[in-house]
Amino acid sequence: MSYFTGLRCVHCGREYNPDEVEYFCPACGYHDGILDAQYDYESLRKVLNHASLAANPDLSMWRYLPLLPVQDESSIPDLHVGWTPLYDAPRLAAELGVALCWVKDEGRNPTASFKDRASAIGVVRALEQRAERITCASTGNAASSLAGFAAAAGIPTTIFVPARAPEAKIAQLLVYGAQVFCVQGTYDEAWELCMQASAEFGWYNRNCAINPYLIEGKKTVTLELIEQCATVTPGSYPDWVVVSVGDGCTIAGAWKGLREMHLLGLLPRLPRLLGVQADGCQPFVTAWRTHTALAPCNADTLADSIAVGHPRNFRKAMDAVLESHGAFVAVSDQEILDSIPLLARKAGVFGEPAGVAGVAGIQRALASGIILRSESVAIIMTGNGLKDIQSAIRSAGRAISIRPEMEEIRNAVGEPIAV
Amino acid sequence: MSYFTGLRCVHCGREYNPDEVEYFCPACGYHDGILDAQYDYESLRKVLNHASLAANPDLSMWRYLPLLPVQDESSIPDLHVGWTPLYDAPRLAAELGVALCWVKDEGRNPTASFKDRASAIGVVRALEQRAERITCASTGNAASSLAGFAAAAGIPTTIFVPARAPEAKIAQLLVYGAQVFCVQGTYDEAWELCMQASAEFGWYNRNCAINPYLIEGKKTVTLELIEQCATVTPGSYPDWVVVSVGDGCTIAGAWKGLREMHLLGLLPRLPRLLGVQADGCQPFVTAWRTHTALAPCNADTLADSIAVGHPRNFRKAMDAVLESHGAFVAVSDQEILDSIPLLARKAGVFGEPAGVAGVAGIQRALASGIILRSESVAIIMTGNGLKDIQSAIRSAGRAISIRPEMEEIRNAVGEPIAV
Numbered sequence: 120m121s122y123f124t125g126l127r128c129v130h131c132g133r134e135y136n137p138d139e140v141e142y143f144c145p146a147c148g149y150h151d152g153i154l155d156a157q158y159d160y161e162s163l164r165k166v167l168n169h170a171s172l173a174a175n176p177d178l179s180m181w182r183y184l185p186l187l188p189v190q191d192e193s194s195i196p197d198l199h200v201g202w203t204p205l206y207d208a209p210r211l212a213a214e215l216g217v218a219l220c221w222v223k224d225e226g227r228n229p230t231a232s233f234k235d236r237a238s239a240i241g242v243v244r245a246l247e248q249r250a251e252r253i254t255c256a257s258t259g260n261a262a263s264s265l266a267g268f269a270a271a272a273g274i275p276t277t278i279f280v281p282a283r284a285p286e287a288k289i290a291q292l293l294v295y296g297a298q299v300f301c302v303q304g305t306y307d308e309a310w311e312l313c314m315q316a317s318a319e320f321g322w323y324n325r326n327c328a329i330n331p332y333l334i335e336g337k338k339t340v341t342l343e344l345i346e347q348c349a350t351v352t353p354g355s356y357p358d359w360v361v362v363s364v365g366d367g368c369t370i371a372g373a374w375k376g377l378r379e380m381h382l383l384g385l386l387p388r389l390p391r392l393l394g395v396q397a398d399g400c401q402p403f404v405t406a407w408r409t410h411t412a413l414a415p416c417n418a419d420t421l422a423d424s425i426a427v428g429h430p431r432n433f434r435k436a437m438d439a440v441l442e443s444h445g446a447f448v449a450v451s452d453q454e455i456l457d458s459i460p461l462l463a464r465k466a467g468v469f470g471e472p473a474g475v476a477g478v479a480g481i482q483r484a485l486a487s488g489i490i491l492r493s494e495s496v497a498i499i500m501t502g503n504g505l506k507d508i509q510s511a512i513r514s515a516g517r518a519i520s521i522r523p524e525m526e527e528i529r530n531a532v533g534e535p536i537a538v
Numbered sequence: 539m540s541y542f543t544g545l546r547c548v549h550c551g552r553e554y555n556p557d558e559v560e561y562f563c564p565a566c567g568y569h570d571g572i573l574d575a576q577y578d579y580e581s582l583r584k585v586l587n588h589a590s591l592a593a594n595p596d597l598s599m600w601r602y603l604p605l606l607p608v609q610d611e612s613s614i615p616d617l618h619v620g621w622t623p624l625y626d627a628p629r630l631a632a633e634l635g636v637a638l639c640w641v642k643d644e645g646r647n648p649t650a651s652f653k654d655r656a657s658a659i660g661v662v663r664a665l666e667q668r669a670e671r672i673t674c675a676s677t678g679n680a681a682s683s684l685a686g687f688a689a690a691a692g693i694p695t696t697i698f699v700p701a702r703a704p705e706a707k708i709a710q711l712l713v714y715g716a717q718v719f720c721v722q723g724t725y726d727e728a729w730e731l732c733m734q735a736s737a738e739f740g741w742y743n744r745n746c747a748i749n750p751y752l753i754e755g756k757k758t759v760t761l762e763l764i765e766q767c768a769t770v771t772p773g774s775y776p777d778w779v780v781v782s783v784g785d786g787c788t789i790a791g792a793w794k795g796l797r798e799m800h801l802l803g804l805l806p807r808l809p810r811l812l813g814v815q816a817d818g819c820q821p822f823v824t825a826w827r828t829h830t831a832l833a834p835c836n837a838d839t840l841a842d843s844i845a846v847g848h849p850r851n852f853r854k855a856m857d858a859v860l861e862s863h864g865a866f867v868a869v870s871d872q873e874i875l876d877s878i879p880l881l882a883r884k885a886g887v888f889g890e891p892a893g894v895a896g897v898a899g900i901q902r903a904l905a906s907g908i909i910l911r912s913e914s915v916a917i918i919m920t921g922n923g924l925k926d927i928q929s930a931i932r933s934a935g936r937a938i939s940i941r942p943e944m945e946e947i948r949n950a951v952g953e954p955i956a957v
Contacts, residue, residue: 178597197625198886199646204618210692227618227646229886231924271886273629277951280937287927293934294923296883300950304942316947464715467617467648467690504713505650505924508706515712518699523723528735531719532696 122163123188126154126331129435137188141248142329153435154331156188160382167383172346178202180236180339186379187240188335194246198271200239201339203227205347205497211465212495215481219355219495222466223344226474226503230267230291232260232424233340233369233501240336241325242268250323252277256306256313258284259424260502265325266295277322279309327368328431337372338379340499345380348497357390357497359490361477364394364403364447365425367436373499374439390497392445393490394436395480397422401449402430406437408447421452421510424473424502446489450479459504459514469504469511541582542607545573545750548854556607560667561748572854573750575607579801586802591765597621599655599758605798606659607754613665617690619658620758622646624766624916627885631914634900638774638914641885642763645893645922649686649710651679651843652759652788652920659755660744661687669742671696675725675732677703678843679921684744685714696741698728746787747850756791757798759918764799767916776809776916778909780896783813783822783866784844786855792918793858809916811864812909813855814899816841820868821849825856827866840871840929843892843921865908873898878923878933888923888930 126135128144130151135144144152166185175182180201189195204224212220228235238261245253255265256279269276276297280289281304292299302309310326317324327333341360348356360377362370370392380386396404397420406413413433418426430436440447458478463469477498484490504511521527545554547563549570554563563571585604594601599620608614623643631639647654657680664672674684675698688695695716699708700723711718721728729745736743746752760779767775779796781789789811799805815823816839825832832852837845849855859866877897882888896917903909923930940946 196886199623199643206616224618224648227648229643229646230888231650231922267882267886267888270883282939286931289937290927290931290934291888291923293937294879294882294888294930295886296879298950299937300947301937301939302942303939308942312942312944312947315944319944320951460713460715463686463713464689467615467686467714469649469686469710469713503650503924504710505922508709508927511713512705512709515709518708518712518718518720520701520720520722523721523727523731525731525734525738528719528731531717532739 120185121187121189122159122185124157124159127157129153129155142324142331149329153432156331156335158186164383169385180239180336180343183339183342186342188332189240189243191247194243196239196242196268196272198229198239198268200228200235202343205344205351206466206468207351208466211462214461214465215478216485216492217481217490217496218493219352221344221348221351221357221497222462222468223340223497223499224468225340225499225501226468226470230260230264231503231506232264233337233499234260234264235268236336236339237261237327237333238264238268238325240332241265241330242272242274244332245274245323246272248323250321251275252320252322253325254278254313254317254322255325256310258288260506261325261327263288263291266292266297269297270295277316279313281306281309328366334368334372334375337369338376341373341376342380344497345377345386355495356386358494359393359445359496360390361393361395361480361496361498363422363425363473363476363480363501364396364436365427365430365473367403367430367432369501370394371432371435371439374443389443392440392443393477393480393484394440394445394447395476396447396449397425397455397476398449398451400426400428402428403436404447404449407440422455422472422476424471425476446484448480448483448487448489450476450483454479454482456510456514459511462500463504468500470500471502471504471507472510474500474502539604540606540608541578541604543576543578546576548572548574561743561750568748572851575750575754577605583802588804599658599755599762602758602761605761607751608659608662610666613662615658615661615687615691617648617658617687619647619654621762624763624770625885625887626770630881630884633880633884634897635904635911636900636909636915637912638771640767640770640776640916641881641887642759642916642918643887644759644918644920645887645889649679649683650922650925651683652756652918653679653683654687655755655758656680656746656752657683657687657744659751660684660749661691661693663751664693664742665691667742669740670694671739671741672744673697673732673736673741674744675729677707679925680744680746682707682710685711685716688716689714696735698732700725700728747785753787753791753794756788757795760792760795761799763916764796764805774914775805775807777913778812778864778915779809780812780814780899780915780917782841782844782892782895782899782920783815783855784846784849784892786822786849786851788920789813790851790854790858793862808862811859811862812899812903813859813864813866814895815866815868816844816874816895817868817870819845819847821847822855823866823868826859841874841891841895843890844895865903867899867902867906867908869895869898869902873901875929875933878930881919882923887919889919890921890923890926891929893919893921
C-alpha cells in the first residue's frame with residue numbers, strides 16, 4: 120500500500136490531488152511548475168523501519184512501495200529493476216585517497232542503466248491512467264529503458280530521436296518494438312514534436328522534464344544505497360554521495376531518497392552531494408560558482424548521458440546540492456576516459472563515460488579541498504560500459520601483438536602490467 | 539562449508555584428491571580425462587533443503603556453497619554473480635505455442651553473460667592455489683568474465699586472442715586491466731600458446747576444456763532455475779530446459795545442476811534438455827541424429843558464442859542430452875536474428891544471438907514434434923544483447939524518418955506497429 124497523498128508545486132506551493140493534474144502545475148506552466156509527490160511520512164514511519172525492511176523479501180525497487188506513487192500494484196511490470204549491487208571498494212578508496220568508497224552499480228538494471236528506475240514508474244503510471252501508448256524524446260538511456268519496460272508491460276511506445284542519433288542506440292529501441300520517429304532536425308525539434316503528439320493523441324508523456332512521477336523512481340537508488348550500507352559496511356554511511364549531472368533530475372532524485380531515509384530515522388545524518396559535470400557542458404558548475412541563474416550553454420563532451428546544455432530540472436538539482444552543503448565540479452573528457460579503466464580495475468565495474476565521471480569528480484574535489492581524505496564517498500555508477508564501446512576502446516590501451524611463438528611471450532612478460 | 543570430496547575421471551573412473559591433480563586425469567590425458575567434481579550428497583541432503591534455502595539470505599550463486607568446490611570462502615570475489623531474474627513469460631509462451639515459458643536472464647551478470655559463473659569459481663580456485671596470474675584463450679564472454687572477476691579479486695590475467703578478434707571485444711579485456719596477447723595466427727594457435735604459457739609460468743588455466751572447476755560454477759544456473767520456479771510459478775517445473783550449445787560445457791553444467799536438485803529432493807522429476815546449435819555449426823546435431831562420434835566441422839554462424847566446430851566437452855554434453863531423453867536441433871542465422879526482437883518484445887529481455895537461439899530452437903522442436911504444445915519450456919538466455927549491437931541492428935527493422943512536422947506523425951500513426 121502506498122502513502123502517496125498528492126502533488127505539490129515546487130514554485131507556488133499549490134497542492135493537487137493525483138487525479139486533478141498529471142504533469143505540471145497549471146498555474147505556473149511547465150517551465151516553473153514542477154510538481155513534487157507528497158507522502159504521509161507520519162504513518163510511513165510505522166511501516167518503513169529497520170525491522171520491516173529486514174523482513175521484506177522483495178529485493179527490487181518495489182520494496183519501497185509505501186514510499187512510491189503507485190495506486191495499482193498489478194500495473195508493476197515483471198522486469199526485475201533495482202536492488203543493484205553496492206560494493207565496498209577498498210582498492211579504489213586507496214587509489215583515490217579517501218577513507219571509504221562505495222560503488223552502486225546501476226549498469227546491472229534490465230536495460231543496463233539507472234534510467235530503468237524512472238521508466239518503470241512511468242510505465243506503471245501510464246497503465247494506471249489506461250494510456251494506450253507512451254512517448255518520449257531521447258536517444259539515450261531514457262529511451263531504451265522506456266522501450267524495455269513498455270515491452271515487458273505490453274504497452275506500445277513512440278520515441279522521437281533527432282536525425283544525428285547513432286544507429287546502435289536506435290537499434291535497441293527497435294528491438295524492443297518501439298515505433299521510432301527519426302526527426303530531420305535538432306533534439307529540441309524532436310522534443311517539441313513529442314510534446315505536441317502527446318497532447319494531440321493522448322499518449323502518456325515520459326519526458327522527465329515535465330513528468331513528476333519519474334523522480335520518484337529515481338529516488339529509490341539512494342533508498343537502497345542507505346539500506347545496503349548497513350549490510351555492506353555496518354555502522355558506516357557516506358559523507359558524500361557522488362552523482363553525474365545532466366538535466367538535474369537524477370541528483371534531485373538522489374537527494375529526495377536521502378532526505379526520506381533521514382526523515383524515517385533510517386539514516387543518522389545527511390551526506391553532502393557532489394554533482395559532477397563535464398568541462399564541455401557545465402551549466403550547474405558555473406551557476407553554483409558564481410551564484411547566478413542558469414545560463415544555458417552548448418554541450419561538448421563525449422559523456423553523452425550528461426551532455427545537457429539546458430537542464431530542465433535546474434532548480435530542483437541546484438536546491439538539492441545547496442541544501443546538502445555540497446558542491447559541483449567539472450572534469451575533462453580525458454579524466455572521464457581515464458576513470459573507465461580505473462573503476463574497472465579497482466572495483467570490477469565497467470561503466471559508460473557519464474557513469475564513471477563521478478570517479479574523476481572525486482579526484483577533482485579532493486584536489487580542491489572540497490572532499491577531505493578522511494571522508495567517505497559513494498558513487499552512483501549510472502550506466503553500463505557496454506552502452507558505449509567506442510569510449511571504452513579509447514580509454515583502454517592496446518593489446519600486445521605477437522607471433523605465435525613462446526619466445527614472444529617470454530620477452531613480453533617482463534613488462535609491467537596494470538591491475 | 540563445502541561437501542566437495544574430490545575429482546573423478548569421466549573416462550576411466552579414477553578418483554583424485556583435489557590436491558593431487560588440478561586439470562585432467564593424468565592417466566587419460568586432457569582430451570579424454572575430463573574430471574568431475576564429487577560431493578557427499580548424503581550429508582548434503584541435510585543441509586540443502588527447502589527450509590534451509592528459504593532461510594538463506596545470500597541471493598547469489600554462492601548460496602549453494604555446500605555444493606561448490608570452494609575450500610576457502612575468503613577467496614570469493616566481491617562481485618555479485620548469479621541469482622539472475624527468472625521470468626514467467628506468458629506472451630512469449632502464447633507466441634511460441636507452449637503451455638508455459640520461463641526466461642532466465644543471464645545477461646544480468648556482472649560482465650553481462652552466463653560465463654561469469656564459471657569465471658567466478660575459476661578465480662576462487664586460482665586464489666586458493668595461490669596462483670599469481672590466470673590465463674585463458676578466448677575472444678568472447680569467457681575472456682571478458684575472467685578479466686572482470688580477476689580485476690575484482692585483484693589478480694593479474696593474461697588473455698590470448700587470435701588476430702581476427704574484434705577491437706570492441708578486446709577493449710573490454712583491456713579496460714579490466716588484462717594483459718592481452720593478440721596472436722598473429724588462428725584461434726587454435728592462441729589456445730596452444732596459452733596452454734604452453736600456463737605450464738611454463740605456472741599461470742592458473744581457466745580454459746573450460748581442461749579445467750574441471752568451471753562447470754561447477756555453470757551448474758548453479760539450473761540450481762537457481764529450479765529454486766526460482768517454486769516462487770515464480772509454484773508447483774510448476776519445466777518439461778524442457780533449453781540451452782544453446784558451443785563447446786558443450788554449458789549444457790553439461792545445466793544437466794549437472796538439474797540432476798543435483800533432483801538428487802536432493804528439490805525437483806520432483808528431471809526435465810529433458812534441448813541443445814540448440816546454428817545451421818552453420820552443428821556437430822552435436824549431426825552426431826546425435828546419426829548416432830556417430832564427433833566429426834569436427836567449420837563454424838559459420840553469426841552467433842559467435844556457439845561457433846565452435848570442435849567442441850571440447852563433446853562427451854559430457856552428448857551424455858547429458860541422451861541421459862535426459864532430450865534432443866539437439868539446429869536453427870538458421872535468420873531464425874536467430876528474428877528471435878532477438880521476439881524475445882525483447884514478448885519478454886522484455888534483450889539477448890545476443892547465442893543467447894536467443896533457444897527461442898528459435900523451441901520453434902524448430904515444436905515443428906518437428908520434439909516438443910509438444912502441452913509442455914513447458916525454460917530458456918537459459920546466456921548473454922546480453924549489448925554484447926553484439928551489430929546483430930541487433932540487423933534484426934530490428936528501421937526507424938521512420940520524418941520532417942519535424944505534426945502532419946508527418948498524423949500520417950504515420952495509422953501504420954501498424956509491432957509489440
